[in-house]
Amino acid sequence: MPEGHTLHRLALDLSDAFAGEQVRVSSPQGRFADSAALLDGQVVTGAEAWGKQLFVEFPGEQYVHIHLGLYGKLDLEPYTTEPPLPVGQVRLRLVGGDTFADLRGATTCNLVTTAQRDAVVAKLGPDPLRDDADPCRAWLRISRSRTTIGALLMDQSVLAGVGNVYRAEVLFRHRIDPMRPGNTLRRQQWDAIWDDLVELMKDGVEKNRIDTVRDEHTPEAMGRPPRKDDHGGEVYVYRRNGQPCLVCGTSVRTTELQQRNLFWCPKCQRTYRPRTTVKK
DNA sequence: TAGGGATGGGTAA
DNA sequence: TACCCCTCCCTAA
Numbered sequence A: 001m002p003e004g005h006t007l008h009r010l011a012l013d014l015s016d017a018f019a020g021e022q023v024r025v026s027s028p029q030g031r032f033a034d035s036a037a038l039l040d041g042q043v044v045t046g047a048e049a050w051g052k053q054l055f056v057e058f059p060g061e062q063y064v065h066i067h068l069g070l071y072g073k074l075d076l077e078p079y080t081t082e083p084p085l086p087v088g089q090v091r092l093r094l095v096g097g098d099t100f101a102d103l104r105g106a107t108t109c110n111l112v113t114t115a116q117r118d119a120v121v122a123k124l125g126p127d128p129l130r131d132d133a134d135p136c137r138a139w140l141r142i143s144r145s146r147t148t149i150g151a152l153l154m155d156q157s158v159l160a161g162v163g164n165v166y167r168a169e170v171l172f173r174h175r176i177d178p179m180r181p182g183n184t185l186r187r188q189q190w191d192a193i194w195d196d197l198v199e200l201m202k203d204g205v206e207k208n209r210i211d212t213v214r215d216e217h218t219p220e221a222m223g224r225p226p227r228k229d230d231h232g233g234e235v236y237v238y239r240r241n242g243q244p245c246l247v248c249g250t251s252v253r254t255t256e257l258q259q260r261n262l263f264w265c266p267k268c269q270r271t272y273r274p275r276t277t278v279k280k
Numbered sequence B: 001t002a003g004g005g006a007t008g009g010g011t012a013a
Numbered sequence C: 001t002a003c004c005c006c007t008c009c010c011t012a013a
Helices: A004-018 A033-039 A114-122 A135-142 A164-173 A187-207
Strands: A024-026 A046-050 A053-058 A062-067 A073-078 A090-095 A099-104 A108-112 A253-257 A260-264
Touching: A004 A046, A004 A053, A004 A073, A004 A099, A004 A187, A024 A033, A033 A062, A033 A108, A053 A114, A062 A114, A108 A114, A135 A187, A164 A187, A164 A260
Parallel strands: none
Antiparallel strands: A024 A090, A046 A053, A053 A062, A062 A108, A073 A099, A090 A099, A253 A260
């Protein structure tokens, strides 16, 4: 489930569970064993997310940099007497007084310094989930690029935290053709997209899932069965290829764009092309 | 029960 | 461009 909302939610949950507390740190799988030994018994001072990057903070400018990648997971579970034996390949385990956290399948799990943390953050575009984000930085890139808006929204150096689901959904909600070049968007359109992402992703952090349909398009409002798959959230186009668009009934389409599946409604998101020649 | 695919992105070639 | 991470749900058989 790792788009930006997942990582921000994990940062909040990690802070709640461990901040100010001594933790046991281990790497049952072994691949983080040396770093885990250095951190074992130290106090967690906090956790913070930037886009899809997560940092668990320890005293003395030490951070565990985590990136879940495509299928990584960080599970927090309560325990009473003793945490259970690890299941599967647990790269990192944190154990506090009443909660333990297991990291599996992550792309990145490294012990880094403040300078290294800052270098990771410096490569990222503004994150809609952070109060310190400046959407103008993203607009500067988008408005000067011939790359499609569908690709630009997924580029973490343009915008941090948006993944394949939010990309597809926000473009649908604003009726924008994903293949449209960034430099053909109007400023007003970008501002509306940004404001919408802030709202959608904050909702995602709260509910820990991605819901993007408006009230009139919920299963209850439309009298249709709820979405039933591993994601759970209600969406307009993401992985709905071949199914009717919830707004116009046209069959939702999919294609591959830069090794990722893109979903859109060809009618609702038809690019407006101003007439360049006058026909008789 | 086996196999495919997925919300991502760094790195090697 | 290919691989890697090595999870885990879903589908086809």
